[in-house]
Amino acid sequence: DTGVSQDPRHKITKRGQNVTFRCDPISEHNRLYWYRQTLGQGPEFLTYFQNEAQLEKSRLLSDRFSAERPKGSFSTLEIQRTEQGDSAMYLCASRLPLPGGSPADTQYFGPGTRLTVL
Amino acid sequence: QKEVEQNSGPLSVPEGAIASLNCTYSDRVSQSFFWYRQYSGKSPELIMSIYSNGDKEDGRFTAQLNKASQYVSLLIRDSQPSDSATYLCAGGQGAGSYQLTFGKGTKLSVIP
Numbered sequence: 001d002t003g004v005s006q007d008p009r010h011k012i013t014k015r016g017q018n019v020t021f022r023c024d025p026i027s028e029h030n031r032l033y034w035y036r037q038t039l040g041q042g043p044e045f046l047t048y049f050q051n052e053a054q055l056e057k058s059r060l061l062s063d064r065f066s067a068e069r070p071k072g073s074f075s076t077l078e079i080q081r082t083e084q085g086d087s088a089m090y091l092c093a094s095r096l097p098l099p100g101g102s103p104a105d106t107q108y109f110g111p112g113t114r115l116t117v118l
Numbered sequence: 119q120k121e122v123e124q125n126s127g128p129l130s131v132p133e134g135a136i137a138s139l140n141c142t143y144s145d146r147v148s149q150s151f152f153w154y155r156q157y158s159g160k161s162p163e164l165i166m167s168i169y170s171n172g173d174k175e176d177g178r179f180t181a182q183l184n185k186a187s188q189y190v191s192l193l194i195r196d197s198q199p200s201d202s203a204t205y206l207c208a209g210g211q212g213a214g215s216y217q218l219t220f221g222k223g224t225k226l227s228v229i230p
Contacts, residue, residue, distance in 0.1 A: 002163075033217065042122075042206050042220025043162065056217065091161055095216070106152070107218060109161040 002026070004110035006092050012116045013082055020078045021113045025094030032075050033107060034067055035091040036060065043091055049075060082117045089114050121146050122209050124221035132229050137194040139224050141207030144188070151183060152218065153192045154206040162206055166192065197228045 003026040013019050025032050030051050035043035046065070048056040051072040061067075064082075069075040079086055093107040121144045131137045143151070150169035154162035168174045168181040168190070180193040190209075194201055204223040210216040 035218075040126075040222065042208070042222050043218070045217040045219070048217055089161075093218075106164055106167060108164070109154075112161045114159075 002108040002110065004092060004094050004108050006090075006110040006113050008113060009111060010114050010116075012118065014118050015082060015084060017082055018078065018080045019082055019115065020076055021090055021092075021115075023075045023077070023092030023094075023110055025074070025092070026096070026108060027073075029094035029096045029108075030072065031095040031097060031107075032069060033093040033095070034075070034077050035093065037089045037091060037112075038087075046077075079115075082115075084117045087115055087117045121211075121219045122207055122221040124205075124207050124224050126222050126224060128225040128227055130227045130229055131197050133197060133199060135197050135228075137197045137201065137226055137228070139192040139194075139205050139207070139226065141190040141192075141221055142188055143190065143207075143209050146211055146219075149210040149216065151181075151190045151210070152208045153179075153181060153190075154208060154220075155201075156204045156206055156223065158204075165205075194226075197226075199228045199230050202226055202228045 005024045007022045032049040034046040037043040047067050049069040064080045067077045089112045091112045092110045095107045124141050152167045153165045156162045166181040168183045174181045178195045182191045204225045206223045207221045208218040
């Protein structure tokens with residue numbers, strides 16, 4: 001257990017429905033990431049928050065996806081009008097930068113939310 | 119060239135042997151590198167990070183980085199059946215976010 005929690009762990013929905021996932025990072029970590037992983041692939045970056053500011057978004061994040069981190073603590077990822085291609089594991093990771101902002105500091109992953117769109 | 123490439127395997131080694139996992143990366147991924155282990159249905163778990171040329175050892179694991187060849191490797195000594203998993207190589211990129219770019223992963227099977 002890394003200390004990053006995600007809810008729900010599994011979600012089954014019908015095509016066209018909206019879904020929302022929650023991530024609670026390690027409490028002192030001010031950087032938060034969302035990734036998506038499909039079967040047989042490595043995780044792919046979706047978006048990044050520094051405190052409450054969403055600073056980067058991948059081209060993978062279509063306009064049906066929205067992410068928030070309203071108070072700089074937990075984050076939500078919403079998918080509107082789900083499609084079968086959205087079926088994947090959605091992973092949240094958090095990071096506390098080392099003094100000086102080293103790229104070597106680590107991202108810790110939560111257990112993920114597995115989404116199945118029927 | 120994809121940013122981070124791994125041989126997807128599967129790689130099978132007998133128990134007690136050395137498992138060697140390899141990864142190459144492109145110029146866009148040039149900062150720090152991470153090896154994650156992922157059991158089926160679970161999330162990635164960090165094994166090692168490396169950002170300087172050379173070797174870094176931690177218990178049965180040794181990570182090697184060669185920036186001139188753009189090559190990262192992970193050696194697992196005295197492989198155990200519990201090491202059977204998919205191993206993901208990841209590189210950090212981006213001046214601010216240090217987002218991770220992952221390879222597809224190499225599936226390792228350690229045969230008792």
